[in-house]
Amino acid sequence: MKPIKVGLLGIGTVGSGTFEVLKRNQEEIKRRAGRGIEIVMVADLNTARAKELVGNACEVVNDANQVVNHPDIDIVVELIGGYGIAKELVLKAIANGKHVVTANKALLAIHGTEIFKAAQDKGVMVAFEAAVAGGIPIIKALREGLTANRIQWIAGIINGTTNFILSEMRDKGLDFDTVLKEAQRLGYAEADPTFDIEGIDAAHKATIMSAIAFGIPVQFDKAHVEGITKLQATDIRYAEQLGYRIKLLGITRRTEQGIELRVHPTLIPAKRLIANVEGAMNAVLVQGDAVGATLYYGKGAGAEPTASAVIADLVDITRLATADPEHRVPHLAFQPDAMADTPVLPISEVTTSYYLRIRVADKLGVLASVTRILADATISVDAMLQKEPGEGETQTDIIILTHQTQEKNVEAAIVKIEGLPTVVGKVMKIRLENLS
Amino acid sequence: MKPIKVGLLGIGTVGSGTFEVLKRNQEEIKRRAGRGIEIVMVADLNTARAKELVGNACEVVNDANQVVNHPDIDIVVELIGGYGIAKELVLKAIANGKHVVTANKALLAIHGTEIFKAAQDKGVMVAFEAAVAGGIPIIKALREGLTANRIQWIAGIINGTTNFILSEMRDKGLDFDTVLKEAQRLGYAEADPTFDIEGIDAAHKATIMSAIAFGIPVQFDKAHVEGITKLQATDIRYAEQLGYRIKLLGITRRTEQGIELRVHPTLIPAKRLIANVEGAMNAVLVQGDAVGATLYYGKGAGAEPTASAVIADLVDITRLATADPEHRVPHLAFQPDAMADTPVLPISEVTTSYYLRIRVADKLGVLASVTRILADATISVDAMLQKEPGEGETQTDIIILTHQTQEKNVEAAIVKIEGLPTVVGKVMKIRLENLS
Numbered sequence: 001m002k003p004i005k006v007g008l009l010g011i012g013t014v015g016s017g018t019f020e021v022l023k024r025n026q027e028e029i030k031r032r033a034g035r036g037i038e039i040v041m042v043a044d045l046n047t048a049r050a051k052e053l054v055g056n057a058c059e060v061v062n063d064a065n066q067v068v069n070h071p072d073i074d075i076v077v078e079l080i081g082g083y084g085i086a087k088e089l090v091l092k093a094i095a096n097g098k099h100v101v102t103a104n105k106a107l108l109a110i111h112g113t114e115i116f117k118a119a120q121d122k123g124v125m126v127a128f129e130a131a132v133a134g135g136i137p138i139i140k141a142l143r144e145g146l147t148a149n150r151i152q153w154i155a156g157i158i159n160g161t162t163n164f165i166l167s168e169m170r171d172k173g174l175d176f177d178t179v180l181k182e183a184q185r186l187g188y189a190e191a192d193p194t195f196d197i198e199g200i201d202a203a204h205k206a207t208i209m210s211a212i213a214f215g216i217p218v219q220f221d222k223a224h225v226e227g228i229t230k231l232q233a234t235d236i237r238y239a240e241q242l243g244y245r246i247k248l249l250g251i252t253r254r255t256e257q258g259i260e261l262r263v264h265p266t267l268i269p270a271k272r273l274i275a276n277v278e279g280a281m282n283a284v285l286v287q288g289d290a291v292g293a294t295l296y297y298g299k300g301a302g303a304e305p306t307a308s309a310v311i312a313d314l315v316d317i318t319r320l321a322t323a324d325p326e327h328r329v330p331h332l333a334f335q336p337d338a339m340a341d342t343p344v345l346p347i348s349e350v351t352t353s354y355y356l357r358i359r360v361a362d363k364l365g366v367l368a369s370v371t372r373i374l375a376d377a378t379i380s381v382d383a384m385l386q387k388e389p390g391e392g393e394t395q396t397d398i399i400i401l402t403h404q405t406q407e408k409n410v411e412a413a414i415v416k417i418e419g420l421p422t423v424v425g426k427v428m429k430i431r432l433e434n435l436s
Numbered sequence: 437m438k439p440i441k442v443g444l445l446g447i448g449t450v451g452s453g454t455f456e457v458l459k460r461n462q463e464e465i466k467r468r469a470g471r472g473i474e475i476v477m478v479a480d481l482n483t484a485r486a487k488e489l490v491g492n493a494c495e496v497v498n499d500a501n502q503v504v505n506h507p508d509i510d511i512v513v514e515l516i517g518g519y520g521i522a523k524e525l526v527l528k529a530i531a532n533g534k535h536v537v538t539a540n541k542a543l544l545a546i547h548g549t550e551i552f553k554a555a556q557d558k559g560v561m562v563a564f565e566a567a568v569a570g571g572i573p574i575i576k577a578l579r580e581g582l583t584a585n586r587i588q589w590i591a592g593i594i595n596g597t598t599n600f601i602l603s604e605m606r607d608k609g610l611d612f613d614t615v616l617k618e619a620q621r622l623g624y625a626e627a628d629p630t631f632d633i634e635g636i637d638a639a640h641k642a643t644i645m646s647a648i649a650f651g652i653p654v655q656f657d658k659a660h661v662e663g664i665t666k667l668q669a670t671d672i673r674y675a676e677q678l679g680y681r682i683k684l685l686g687i688t689r690r691t692e693q694g695i696e697l698r699v700h701p702t703l704i705p706a707k708r709l710i711a712n713v714e715g716a717m718n719a720v721l722v723q724g725d726a727v728g729a730t731l732y733y734g735k736g737a738g739a740e741p742t743a744s745a746v747i748a749d750l751v752d753i754t755r756l757a758t759a760d761p762e763h764r765v766p767h768l769a770f771q772p773d774a775m776a777d778t779p780v781l782p783i784s785e786v787t788t789s790y791y792l793r794i795r796v797a798d799k800l801g802v803l804a805s806v807t808r809i810l811a812d813a814t815i816s817v818d819a820m821l822q823k824e825p826g827e828g829e830t831q832t833d834i835i836i837l838t839h840q841t842q843e844k845n846v847e848a849a850i851v852k853i854e855g856l857p858t859v860v861g862k863v864m865k866i867r868l869e870n871l872s
Binding site: 322 | 457460461467469573584727734735740745746751756758765
């Protein structure tokens with residue numbers, strides 16, 4: 001059988017990784033796929049660099065349209081990123097009857113509905129294993145491996161940059177800004193780290209997982225997104241003392257009221273396996289009603305780990321390229337006519353537990369006032385930590401871990417606590433999940 | 437579209453779990469599969485109990501042949517176990533053009549070649565996600581998720597019974613026999629625990645993973661199999677002091693000389709995520725050349741976790757039942773005409789590191805004699821631990837961790853060490869893997 005022909009849009013880190021791995025492992029991949037997979041054209045604005053990378057192996061062009069319009073190309077791999085030109089090119093490729101592989105989580109989290117609809121109408125596949133958690137085959141696990149289950153929730157460390165920063169903050173007791181600079185120096189954080197540190201990248205990925213897990217459309221605009229920029233070394237230390245680690249988690253959960261979809265720093269019990277995922281590694285914990293908890297761990301970024309996911313998609317597509325669409329896995333795991341319109345809950349309606357750090361004047365009765373407010377709001381206290389004031393200080397921290405309650409209850413209680421004359425400044429609130 | 441019709445052979449633990457989960461989640465599963473999945477007939481020798489379980493939902497028969505010969509049944513789920521009658525029924529089902537789902541690792545590890553050949557010739561699928569690591573979709577990860585990679589090695593905790601026993605031995609400092617009795621009382625170990633504690637069950641699973649990872653036939657007879665019955669609480673404690681945990685691992689590795697395929701107790705660094713997998717849980721660590729290390733964790737046994745895997749296979753088959761065989765994933769991940777005949781190495785040819793516990797008379801020069809033997813065999817010492825003799829004792833233990841060397845070198849050195857006049861009894865040898 002003739003090799004399947006692939007066109008690459010963008011040959012940066014992931015593109016060159018894909019090119020390299022396909023070249024290195026072509027024999028092994030062909031033994032699996034039953035057919036060669038050949039990159040025949042690469043489009044990149046930097047044609048000189050692209051030519052250096054691919055040599056004479058394939059044609060290099062400056063104009064991406066040449067790839068998406070090329071009659072011989074079966075699969076277009078989009079590695080440009082963003083949702084401007086990338087969206088346009090993906091839709092053109094689909095319109096031209098080409099299958100698409102993309103690592104572009106932003107594009108899918110925001111325009112997935114439109115893109116999958118177009119692919120569905122045209123009878124082509126859009127595969128996106130590389131969009132979530134790099135080389136970990138989590139999309140496959142969710143779409144195919146756990147189909148027996150009603151998935152109950154997913155909690156994932158799905159952004160390596162922030163996990164690296166949090167690991168370093170904990171390890172070295174340093175503050176966020178210091179570690180961020182170090183991460184930038186080491187190449188773990190980008191020059192403009194906003195998408196990572198503000199939780200946006202993680203929210204794109206959580207949005208995609210949420211859709212696949214629960215059979216709902218991608219709805220990035222409904223996600224609650226909080227980054228790690230306000231976290232202090234103090235909070236990491238207090239959490240540690242109480243037996244918890246702080247991780248930036250992407251969480252999505254099915255409740256009777258609707259779907260939770262949120263990214264925020266989260267206290268999790270230190271004894272959980274996922275709490276021990278350190279550095280730039282990723283891990284996704286999935287709770288299904290039949291299987292219980294399963295965890296998927298690996299490198300969430302980098303040239304070859306991401307290429308591993310891109311190429312797995314190429315193999316899947318190669319196998320199913322000429323099959324009837326009904327033989328393929330639906331894009332969002334559920335049949336397009338069987339999607340649900342379960343609402344995504346606003347954060348005020350979310351139920352979880354909380355870590356509260358309250359700065360107080362070291363005066364008699366302050367703890368009583370705080371706990372009274374919580375009791376009046378029917379918020380149970382699960383653990384408490386009160387430190388003696390430091391030498392020569394008149395203020396101290398009270399740390400409270402609450403039982404589960406609705407976010408709006410906690411918010412109302414915090415307003416009251418901040419109104420107490422003995423309370424200094426703002427209350428620090430971090431959500432807590434037991435993941436059990 | 438009409439529901440696909442399934443016949444169940446055996447309705448014990450996994451069978452009733454499958455029946456229950458399919459019933460409970462039928463709506464959700466249909467939304468994914470695009471078609472209902474219906475159990476229409478159950479065969480079990482205990483028809484009374486089977487009828488109690490399924491009620492009026494489907495026909496219950498005593499003779500399994502009625503299922504495999506039934507003209508309306510599309511998929512036969514074999515949950516009988518063993519390789520006597522189960523093999524016969526699976527081959528009959530295939531001959532009758534039915535797809536097969538099985539959780540039977542023994543059957544596949546021993547007769548897989550014959551069974552997959554028959555399925556291939558007949559154009560039907562034999563799916564076996566449930567045969568390895570219960571509900572963890574590790575077969576799917578290996579066959580489909582990591583297709584870009586040359587897989588380098590796999591190391592898995594793939595037997596829950598032994599992992600439970602080892603966790604308890606470490607936690608409570610108890611000896612093997614005591615913990616085994618406790619495990620039997622709690623239902624974690626069977627009345628005849630041989631298959632589990634002697635490593636045979638783990639070797640069946642490792643054999644299957646080895647075939648899928650490297651594109652070789654299943655060759656259970658070539659596997660090196662050692663259980664945990666000789667492990668002492670002492671060894672677990674010494675390992676701990678040196679920063680290691682002891683786990684029963686199924687290991688398969690590609691080397692230049694051939695394939696390693698072995699099950700044995702193994703020291704692994706305590707800081708590795710997989711070292712912290714406790715109790716009856718399973719986890720599989722896979723090293724690929726592109727993706728690096730990925731880990732898959734979850735419940736390796738039990739009614740519903742195993743049912744989760746069985747039903748995922750049912751969904752896959754439902755989707756591809758009417759597709760051309762070329763659109764399906766090859767049974768052993770590689771195309772049947774692209775299998776390799778890479779030899780499986782005998783254990784004497786395996787290269788790894790070792791933990792040696794040597795009981796010695798507390799006399800001057802004994803350590804020098806031991807280390808001289810190792811040096812002469814070009815075995816480097818990585819760490820050493822010598823305890824003072826206990827009060828009133830004249831003997832003590834020397835613990836040595838070696839660098840990597842070939843098994844036959846270590847065996848030869850051990851013979852010499854055991855021949856020293858100051859060495860008492862046999863040397864305890866446990867293999868050590870850094871998993872990095």
